[in-house]
Amino acid sequence: MAGSSLIDMEIDTSADSQLQFQEFPASNVPGPVAELDVRSSHTLTFNHSPDTPGSDTEGPESELLRDGPQKPSPSFWTFEFYQKLFDVDTQTVVDRILWSMIPRPGHSYLQHHIRPKPDLYGPFWICTTLIFAIAISGNLANYLQTAGKDFHWKYNFRVVTYAASAVYSYAWITPMVLWAYLRWCGGQEARLGFLEMMCVYGYSLSIYIPVSILWLIEVDWLQWLILGVGAALSGSVLLMTAWPAVQKTHRLPVLAAVLGLHLLLAAGFMLCFFHAPHTSLTTTTTPQPAAVVSVSVSSTSAAAQPQPQH
Amino acid sequence: MACGDGRHVRSAYEDLGASQTGNITIPNAPTSQEERLDTLDEPIFDTFWRDVKAVGIKFFHVLYPKNKEILLKDWDLWGPLLLCTFMALILRGSSDNIMENDGGPELAQVFLIVWIGSIFVTLNSKLLGGNTSFFQNVCVLGYCLLPTTLALIICRVILIYSQNTILFLLRLLVTINGFIVASYGASTILGNGHPSERKALVLYPIFLFYFVISWLVISHTS
Numbered sequence: 001m002a003g004s005s006l007i008d009m010e011i012d013t014s015a016d017s018q019l020q021f022q023e024f025p026a027s028n029v030p031g032p033v034a035e036l037d038v039r040s041s042h043t044l045t046f047n048h049s050p051d052t053p054g055s056d057t058e059g060p061e062s063e064l065l066r067d068g069p070q071k072p073s074p075s076f077w078t079f080e081f082y083q084k085l086f087d088v089d090t091q092t093v094v095d096r097i098l099w100s101m102i103p104r105p106g107h108s109y110l111q112h113h114i115r116p117k118p119d120l121y122g123p124f125w126i127c128t129t130l131i132f133a134i135a136i137s138g139n140l141a142n143y144l145q146t147a148g149k150d151f152h153w154k155y156n157f158r159v160v161t162y163a164a165s166a167v168y169s170y171a172w173i174t175p176m177v178l179w180a181y182l183r184w185c186g187g188q189e190a191r192l193g194f195l196e197m198m199c200v201y202g203y204s205l206s207i208y209i210p211v212s213i214l215w216l217i218e219v220d221w222l223q224w225l226i227l228g229v230g231a232a233l234s235g236s237v238l239l240m241t242a243w244p245a246v247q248k249t250h251r252l253p254v255l256a257a258v259l260g261l262h263l264l265l266a267a268g269f270m271l272c273f274f275h276a277p278h279t280s281l282t283t284t285t286t287p288q289p290a291a292v293v294s295v296s297v298s299s300t301s302a303a304a305q306p307q308p309q310h
Numbered sequence: 311m312a313c314g315d316g317r318h319v320r321s322a323y324e325d326l327g328a329s330q331t332g333n334i335t336i337p338n339a340p341t342s343q344e345e346r347l348d349t350l351d352e353p354i355f356d357t358f359w360r361d362v363k364a365v366g367i368k369f370f371h372v373l374y375p376k377n378k379e380i381l382l383k384d385w386d387l388w389g390p391l392l393l394c395t396f397m398a399l400i401l402r403g404s405s406d407n408i409m410e411n412d413g414g415p416e417l418a419q420v421f422l423i424v425w426i427g428s429i430f431v432t433l434n435s436k437l438l439g440g441n442t443s444f445f446q447n448v449c450v451l452g453y454c455l456l457p458t459t460l461a462l463i464i465c466r467v468i469l470i471y472s473q474n475t476i477l478f479l480l481r482l483l484v485t486i487n488g489f490i491v492a493s494y495g496a497s498t499i500l501g502n503g504h505p506s507e508r509k510a511l512v513l514y515p516i517f518l519f520y521f522v523i524s525w526l527v528i529s530h531t532s
Binding site for chain 2 (some may be wrong): 079082083085086088089090091093122128129131137139154155157159160310
């Protein structure tokens with residue numbers, strides 16, 4: 001071979017057999033031979049129902065594949081994926097908000113309102129509106145509590161950051177945890193997709209917006225009553241959504257946890273931002289550890305120097 | 311090889327005996343070499359003044375909306391930056407008295423609210439099927455902060471006097487006015503590209519955005 005002086009190849013003849021093609025004699029195999037006949041046309045049908053174990057497609061995608069033309073759903077990283085999640089009209093959003101507040105026992109909120117197209121418009125903007133509703137009403141409530149007294153009131157912007165962390169974590173983490181739990185420990189009857197879960201949770205927070213405005217009325221028992229009614233209404237919608245998906249044995253603790261967290265969120269807001277302080281006026285009523293630390297730190301520094309008068 | 315003004319430059323191929331001449335003319339471009347380099351050589355004042363004029367024209371069109379397209383056609387982010395910085399400097403709370411209510415937002419929080427708010431409102435509009443570009447949207451939302459900034463300035467002036475209910479109501483009126491002008495301006499420019507079934511979905515975040523900023527304006531009391 002010309003030019004083979006450049007390449008020094010050593011062929012190991014002992015390993016020859018490893019490099020040989022293995023030959024299968026054509027007709028030596030006794031017995032029936034399985035053959036795939038590729039000439040006849042085969043139609044492969046696959047059962048794409050979401051109930052089969054091991055199927056990991058989410059609700060909306062599987063329904064799209066069943067009904068509509070076979071379009072590949074866009075990847076998570078493209079803009080079109082998110083555009084699909086915002087494919088709603090005003091009337092749809094209004095309907096979803098209304099029915100998240102009014103439980104109808106035989107009528108599954110999920111099936112009728114969310115199922116074909118869950119959206120992220122509602123949850124995101126409801127959460128954002130809720131944060132600012134709580135912040136604005138909370139500041140207003142604080143002002144009304146201290147009005148008329150000899151106290152220079154300054155508004156508290158930190159309410160926004162506290163409310164934002166609470167609302168966004170509730171709206172994200174709780175559906176994620178519940179979805180994960182239902183996926184791995186729950187029943188097989190009704191699978192709930194993650195987007196649907198987030199959608200239901202987001203819309204269920206919508207009742208707290210008028211509730212937070214009503215909390216401005218500074219009557220103790222009325223505030224608790226409004227809280228109870230609000231949490232009961234939207235919590236029951238949440239419960240009825242999660243009910244069929246939970247296995248019978250674990251039903252009670254899981255549903256109690258769902259309702260309990262819902263109630264806890266609202267109670268937290270009420271106690272932190274709206275409840276009239278029974279102690280002195282200068283301490284804020286937030287039991288948040290950050291505020292407590294800052295109050296204790298500043299009390300030592302303020303004691304050391306005279307406070308400036310405004 | 312020849313440049314636009316007809317100067318003849320010796321090319322490499324001329325050594326081989328061939329000579330190439332021609333004129334390269336670009337429509338609407340400055341015809342001479344010197345004119346093209348003008349913006350590099352011009353005094354800084356001219357450069358600065360050109361940008362200031364562009365920003366000023368847009369401010370004018372926010373307040374007197376006769377030709378709204380100008381905000382979309384040549385967008386820039388100078389106006390939003392100026393307004394946002396100015397508002398943030400005035401709105402930030404004092405940090406000396408921590409025993410009482412903590413006061414207003416920090417400088418960075420106002421920045422975050424304005425810019426992240428503009429980004430989310432723009433994303434929302436685009437996801438719902440809008441046809442304006444991302445930066446055009448941010449530009450319009452930022453420029454329409456001008457009415458709220460003016461309201462803030464007026465409130466600040468009112469706050470010089472010792473406060474009573476009438477002055478508070480006056481401040482409230484000024485702020486509400488700023489909110490209405492800002493949201494109306496932004497919604498007429500940005501709301502056009504959407505079908506009527508979704509218009510409310512697009513306009514609501516714009517209202518929320520200006521509402522929050524107006525709340526910051528009215529709550530500023532120190």
